Amino acid sequence: MTVETVAAGVHLVRGSAVNWVLVVDGQAVTVIDGGYPGDAGALEASLTAVGREPGDVVAALVTHAHVDHVGGLAPLAARVGFPVLTGPAEVRHARREVVEQAGPADVARHACRPRVLAWAVHAVRLGALRSVAVPSATALDEPLDLPGRPVPVPTPGHTSGHTAYLLPDAGALVSGDALVTGHPTTARTGPQRLAAFFDHDPARAAVALDALAPLDAGVLLPGHGPAWRGTPEQAVAIAHSRDAGGT
Numbered sequence: 001m002t003v004e005t006v007a008a009g010v011h012l013v014r015g016s017a018v019n020w021v022l023v024v025d026g027q028a029v030t031v032i033d034g035g036y037p038g039d040a041g042a043l044e045a046s047l048t049a050v051g052r053e054p055g056d057v058v059a060a061l062v063t064h065a066h067v068d069h070v071g072g073l074a075p076l077a078a079r080v081g082f083p084v085l086t087g088p089a090e091v092r093h094a095r096r097e098v099v100e101q102a103g104p105a106d107v108a109r110h111a112c113r114p115r116v117l118a119w120a121v122h123a124v125r126l127g128a129l130r131s132v133a134v135p136s137a138t139a140l141d142e143p144l145d146l147p148g149r150p151v152p153v154p155t156p157g158h159t160s161g162h163t164a165y166l167l168p169d170a171g172a173l174v175s176g177d178a179l180v181t182g183h184p185t186t187a188r189t190g191p192q193r194l195a196a197f198f199d200h201d202p203a204r205a206a207v208a209l210d211a212l213a214p215l216d217a218g219v220l221l222p223g224h225g226p227a228w229r230g231t232p233e234q235a236v237a238i239a240h241s242r243d244a245g246g247t
């Protein structure tokens, strides 16, 4: 786990396969996403690393309810009792009333690629096949009166209720898996979309990128890959050019 402070009070935490974000304002913390089940300890350690503790978390926001984004968060939320908020269309997924996740069969079809196989083995170790639910998940209500004043940006496609979060004071965009800058399954770096087999609806995910382009930010904090300096408009243009077959 590494913690990179990208703006005052805004920390990108990079676990071994997925990121989360801590937004600190005074004593209070907003957590955005929370890793695999196997990242639960790292999530707590990341709070310690920024001088805070679980009791300082006032709420968690979820970009989407895949196991690598809520697996480490679920036990902490259950223990501490802070609210877990997500886009209205993502709540049923977070509660596991529906599942919109690539399963072992989807991954197996691509496991001839060495990077996909190596990632899958690592992901299973981190608890990718464990059933994770956040029964307390509720729909966020705007405006969000939370550290960082996050503004939700609906970006459906990767999952039906995928939501990015703009942190306007920091000029940072938490893009979740709508727009990433790398993934263990690919050698590509820089702004890009995830491999289509990870998306619940790839065509819709491609369109959702355009919701990010006009946002006013100077740094991208993705669900996977390092922080990327530049505007969302630039990042989206690069991702689209790659979708079109560029490098």
Ligand SMILES: [Zn+2]
Residues within 6 Å of the ligand: 018, 066, 068, 069, 177, 223, 224
């Ligand atoms: Zn992810």
